[in-house]
Amino acid sequence: MTTILYSCITGCIAMEGYCVKCKSKREMKDEKKVTMKNGKPATQGICTVCGTKMFKIGK
Ligand SMILES: [Zn+2]
Secondary structure, three states: OHHHHHHHHHOOEEEEEEEEOOOEEEEEEEEEEEEEOOOOOOEEEEEEOOEEEEEEEOO
């Protein structure tokens, strides 16, 4: 079971993030790696449901 979870990290196409407009977790599209002002990595993408910009801290 753990193996499936780990393979999903590299194998999953859609990334999940929190959409502020849907107020729930949504799949992210067009995600790109960005660096925040404090130098920490983040991921920016678009909500597949409403098209709102999403932001996720971390890789
Ligand atoms: Zn949304």
